[in-house]
Amino acid sequence: MVVLAVAVFVTLSSCAFGCSGNTNSTELKLWSMENQPAGVQLAAVLKEVESLKCEQATLQKQQNALTQMHSANYWERAQRKVATNVLTYGANDEEEDDLDFSEEDSRRRGDPCFHYTVLDDAWRATSSTTKSKNCDRNIKWKGWYRLFYKGKSIQMPERCVAVNKCGTQSPLWLVGSHPKRRDGIVTRRICGHWKKNCCAFRSTPIQVKKCRGNYYVYKFTPPTSCNLAYCADINTLICGRCRRNQSCVSRDKINWRCKTKRRRLSKKVHFFASYPAQLSGKVNRIKYSKVLVNVGRAFRRTTGVFKAPVNGVYQFFFSSQTANTNLKTDLWLVVNGYWVAVSQTRISRSSSVGSLSMYMTFLRRGSVVYVTHNSGKSWANPNSMTITFGGSLLAQMK
Incomplete structure (x- = not known):
């Protein structure tokens, strides 16, 4: 029973190490020595x-070698990506943490905010003074x-830099503000800057773009002469x-x-007014004297006129009540001098009929609305x- 148990253990161990080709030969060799003395069988x-230990060690070395090869290839690809300085930023510069690059590539292709070269030269800092006089005309831009320090x-x-700063004789600075x-x-x-003239050298214009994440990218061009170099403002x-x-x-x-x-708060505009008396014939502008709601103070009771305080989509309503037989009663909504909607009633017998009309439109700031x-x-x-x-103002717009 002892020999059988040992043989079974060896068989299982050999399978666990993946040496399937030797399993049967090992079993046959051990069982062929069944009649041999115990010492011979144990040996x-x-x-x-x-x-089997040697085979296990060999397999372990092969596995380690494959792991190192895979790791080396991974870091080589990562370093190659950094070396080309084609950087794609994720959660730090974007609103989303997980990006679907297959969908984003089409949008980002050609966008300099995602494809730029890192320019990290300490001598370009406005605080740097060096004996060497660098010249950006010698660089193949x-x-x-994107500038780093x-x-x-x-x-x-965005200001004039002192002479002999930024590692050069005439530091180059951006005329005008960043976009x-x-x-x-x-x-x-x-x-x-040179000889107390902040614009002694007028270099070739460059292109600038602001990117999400509060940074800028620049499309530099060779300066017109030497020694001129682009500055990086340490401030x-x-x-x-x-x-x-x-x-x-x-x-x-x-x-x-x-x-x-500052977040631009949406303007709130609501008003509701009524006319508490009778109207007859032509009234060019109804002065609704009883104002119940006037949020935003855009409606004036003394004139009956609503003046749009902001650009946006507005909705208006107006109503009337008539009790005259066979007499047509018309109320019109007037926007910037145009009659745009009517509230009309006409009854054939003695009764009282009301009419309510609604109108929705886009108005620019300062537009005038009233009822006639x-x-x-x-x-x-x-x-x-x-x-x-x-x-009411339904939606504020730019």
Whole structure:
């Protein structure tokens, strides 16, 4: 029973290590020694165990080699991607944490915010003074670039930089402010400071774009002469720490800070008014004297006119009540001088009939709306609320 148990153990062990080709031969060899002395059988078992250990060690080495090869290939691909400086940013610069690159590629293809070269030269900083005089005319500029200073995002200066700064004799600075993100790609002039003239050298204009995440990319061009080099404003390091809901601002272009953008609150506009008396014949503009609601103060009781306070989609309603037989009563809604909707009643027998009309439209700020009584008779009293005019802002627009 001892020999049988050992043989079974060896068989299972050999299968566990993946040596399926030797399983049957091992079993036959051990069982062929069934009639041999116990010492001989034990020696044979130990020999087979050592053989299996060697096979296990060989397989382990092969597995380690494959793992290292896979890891090396992975890091080689990663380093090659960094070396080409074609960077694709995820959650830090975008609203989504998980991006479907198959869908995003078509949108991002050609967008310099996702395809640029990192330009991280410490000597370009506005605080840098070196004996070497660099010249960007000797560089073969290609495509778009993003400025860094020791791994931190930075921007070009928007002010004149002292001579012999930025590792060159005539530092190049951006004339005009950086664009906003909605501006897209813009062209900006470049000037070089020399001999107390901030624009002694007028270099070839460059293109600039603001990207999501409060950073800029530049399409640099070779300067007109040497020694000129593009500067990186050390004061704008703070801008790289601004959050998505913040903008980087400065009054003197030296001291920068992150300013939280104010959310534009939607304007609320609602009004409801009534005319508590009778109307007859032509009334060019009904002055609804009883105002019950006037949120936003866009309706004036003294004139009966509503004036749109913002651009947006508005909805209006107006009503009348008549009790005259065979007499047509018309009320018209007038927008910027145009009669656009009518509330009309006509009855053939003695009774009282009311009419309510509604109208929805887009209005620009300053548009004027009122109601005119064109014909007939309308009646109301202080409690009836039968001649009314009201409206609301449904959606504010730019």
